[in-house]
Amino acid sequence: MIKKFFRGIMFSSLLLSASFTYSQNNVLHVKSPNGKIDMALESGAKISWSVKHENTEVIAPSAISLTLDNGVVLGSNAKIIGVKNSTVNTSFATPFYKKKMVVDDYNQLTVNFKGDFGLILRAYNDGVAYRFFTSKKGQVIIESEEANFNFSKDHKAFIPYVRDLRENDKYTTAFEAMYDEVLLSQFEKKSLAISPLLIDLENGKKAAILEAELEDYPGMFLTQNDQTQLGLQGEFAHYPKEERLGGYNKMNYMVVKRESYIAKTSGTRNFPWRVIIISEHDKDLANNDMVQKLSMPSQIADVSWIKPGKVVWDWWNDWNISKVDFKAGINTETYKYYIDFASKNNVEYVVLDEGWSENTNMLKVSPNVNIEELINYGKQKNVGIILWASWYAINQVLDDAFSNYSKMGVKGFKIDFIDRDDQKMVKSIYDIAKKAASYKLIIDYHGMYKPTGIQRTYPNIVNFEGVKGLENTKWTANDDMPRYDTSIPFIRMLAGPMDYTPGAMRNATKADFRPSSSMPMSQGTRSHQLGMYVVFEAPLQMMADSPTAYMKEPESTSFIAQIPTTFDETVALDGKVGEYVATARRKGDKWFVGGLTNWSAREMTIDLSFLNKGTYSAEIFKDGINANKDATDYKRELVKVTSIDKLTVNMANGGGFAIIISPEK
Numbered sequence: 001m002i003k004k005f006f007r008g009i010m011f012s013s014l015l016l017s018a019s020f021t022y023s024q025n026n027v028l029h030v031k032s033p034n035g036k037i038d039m040a041l042e043s044g045a046k047i048s049w050s051v052k053h054e055n056t057e058v059i060a061p062s063a064i065s066l067t068l069d070n071g072v073v074l075g076s077n078a079k080i081i082g083v084k085n086s087t088v089n090t091s092f093a094t095p096f097y098k099k100k101m102v103v104d105d106y107n108q109l110t111v112n113f114k115g116d117f118g119l120i121l122r123a124y125n126d127g128v129a130y131r132f133f134t135s136k137k138g139q140v141i142i143e144s145e146e147a148n149f150n151f152s153k154d155h156k157a158f159i160p161y162v163r164d165l166r167e168n169d170k171y172t173t174a175f176e177a178m179y180d181e182v183l184l185s186q187f188e189k190k191s192l193a194i195s196p197l198l199i200d201l202e203n204g205k206k207a208a209i210l211e212a213e214l215e216d217y218p219g220m221f222l223t224q225n226d227q228t229q230l231g232l233q234g235e236f237a238h239y240p241k242e243e244r245l246g247g248y249n250k251m252n253y254m255v256v257k258r259e260s261y262i263a264k265t266s267g268t269r270n271f272p273w274r275v276i277i278i279s280e281h282d283k284d285l286a287n288n289d290m291v292q293k294l295s296m297p298s299q300i301a302d303v304s305w306i307k308p309g310k311v312v313w314d315w316w317n318d319w320n321i322s323k324v325d326f327k328a329g330i331n332t333e334t335y336k337y338y339i340d341f342a343s344k345n346n347v348e349y350v351v352l353d354e355g356w357s358e359n360t361n362m363l364k365v366s367p368n369v370n371i372e373e374l375i376n377y378g379k380q381k382n383v384g385i386i387l388w389a390s391w392y393a394i395n396q397v398l399d400d401a402f403s404n405y406s407k408m409g410v411k412g413f414k415i416d417f418i419d420r421d422d423q424k425m426v427k428s429i430y431d432i433a434k435k436a437a438s439y440k441l442i443i444d445y446h447g448m449y450k451p452t453g454i455q456r457t458y459p460n461i462v463n464f465e466g467v468k469g470l471e472n473t474k475w476t477a478n479d480d481m482p483r484y485d486t487s488i489p490f491i492r493m494l495a496g497p498m499d500y501t502p503g504a505m506r507n508a509t510k511a512d513f514r515p516s517s518s519m520p521m522s523q524g525t526r527s528h529q530l531g532m533y534v535v536f537e538a539p540l541q542m543m544a545d546s547p548t549a550y551m552k553e554p555e556s557t558s559f560i561a562q563i564p565t566t567f568d569e570t571v572a573l574d575g576k577v578g579e580y581v582a583t584a585r586r587k588g589d590k591w592f593v594g595g596l597t598n599w600s601a602r603e604m605t606i607d608l609s610f611l612n613k614g615t616y617s618a619e620i621f622k623d624g625i626n627a628n629k630d631a632t633d634y635k636r637e638l639v640k641v642t643s644i645d646k647l648t649v650n651m652a653n654g655g656g657f658a659i660i661i662s663p664e665k
Helices: 002-016 332-344 371-381 391-396 398-408 423-438 470-474 481-485 526-535 547-551 554-562
Strands: 020-023 027-031 037-043 047-053 056-068 080-093 101-113 117-124 127-150 156-159 169-173 180-183 197-202 205-212 221-224 231-235 240-246 252-258 263-270 273-279 309-312 349-352 361-365 384-390 412-416 442-445 461-464 540-543 569-576 580-587 590-597 602-607 616-623 634-641 646-651 656-663
Touching: 027 080, 027 101, 027 117, 037 101, 037 117, 037 127, 047 127, 047 273, 056 205, 056 273, 127 205, 169 252, 252 391, 263 423, 309 332, 332 349, 332 371, 332 547, 349 371, 361 391, 361 398, 371 384, 371 398, 384 391, 391 398, 391 412, 391 423, 398 423, 412 423, 423 442, 461 540, 481 526, 481 590, 526 554, 526 580, 526 590, 526 616, 526 634, 526 656, 547 554, 554 616, 554 656, 569 602, 580 602, 590 602, 590 646, 616 646, 646 656
Parallel strands: 309 349, 309 540, 349 384, 384 412, 412 442, 442 461
Antiparallel strands: 020 027, 027 037, 037 047, 047 056, 056 127, 080 101, 101 117, 117 127, 127 231, 127 263, 127 273, 156 180, 156 197, 197 205, 205 273, 221 231, 240 252, 569 580, 580 590, 590 656, 602 646, 616 634, 616 656
């Protein structure tokens, strides 16, 4: 009976497409639409998966399973009872993204196993993904998940280790890390890494490991495989059993004890996607849509109230304004000054960061800050107010806070000190986003929480941190930020937008840089900072420096203010991980082009063939001839260009460029 069943499956697959095959040694195959990627699933004593891209072995056979609390292993001696193949080629709208529409083109294999569980395998032209599903009654307890990513060679990897721990709990971290560029065999023993993690497959090919659609399930860390030095395996925080306040300024909710299991969840559900993105050219990683494609569509019917934009930010510049007749700080006068600046420059929002309320009671406002007065003042100036809160503080009074402040006219919340992605925290992130949407509030998940697709599901989430951004320059002297800046567009940004918080007006060479709390500076040039506003994806994008600093630099400020935060089209122009990147994005009939380099100066040629026919005016900000000594040195040019032109731009050490291209009227 089984043999007859599989003959039928094989025959129908061959009739439908060569993209689906079954072989007699219990191996199923699904290929990408272009035929370059072959994803295989083998069922025997264990279920394992593997991936090839043409002749390159991307993932060597790797065991996968789910273990339930009753000891049953979904993946051990599994018996296939049904296989369904399908092909999808469609597209969907993305209103708050780097492009208006995303093409969703894949082949899929759904495999049902005896025991009320199965696997879904998808093969895209730019990668693969698999996920478990279960069809059991009631709840199930997941004791552990086995997710392996084995390699046949000792490839170089870009590894973001977990380092910024809270009270030495390896699962409580800011999810911010530079990349250690080492061989897989040199992975630090018993250390954890954050996804996305990038593997150099050689010959120009790269593979990135990440996850998508976590809902009600813990996030995946990566560590060295127990069985081989050339493999990575998933590790998951166990469910919290006991918690208390702790961490920085007692703003974290620390886990004191954990359960034996990682998740207690519905018995009928899809589990998170385990994803491999594959590129033949580095630049393609800077314009990848995999996480969007794998995520649940928007759960918000009316998104017309969601307004992306830029934000004048107070914390990074230490509320440091000058030439005023009041004491600058966390007070109403200072924030009115920030609102005036935002209004003058058509910046959509001002955020009130830590200090406007008590850290653990956000309903108790500082006597120095009049929230209602600021909201009303902002309305007159067409500037919205966003409030900062720690996750713990807002979670204690969620309904009251959202109800009270939304009635006042607050536009959203920047939620900080999350620093966990166990099942309880992930569920909370979804619940908060859903609740915020009911009050028409936007959310910026700062203080951890890398995106995993929830931004498509709840598009009122307009940014995430999970990146070692500009704020770290206030206290770290030795981080190589230009190399990091030219790495994250190809790695971290695969997961989604980044609350990097660019915009420094005090720019420093490698020799002159130093940390400073009240007069912070950036590593690299002014044009490097401007280029970030195009290269880095961020529907809610901060302007990190102070109004005083920006008013001293009106050309740079005016330029930043013109750059949108969401786009209609994106073109990855050029790039190499850790070295340089150049990206073009279109909004309406204007194009915005940005580029960054590491500490190496270089010349870059920008091919303008992405333009339509006609003549355009290009406003160019590029490194000045003396930017290697004075990183604030830049040159602004206005030139006429067409689609057949090429622009040559010289970038200084730690340099960059930014261009606005407008059609001639």
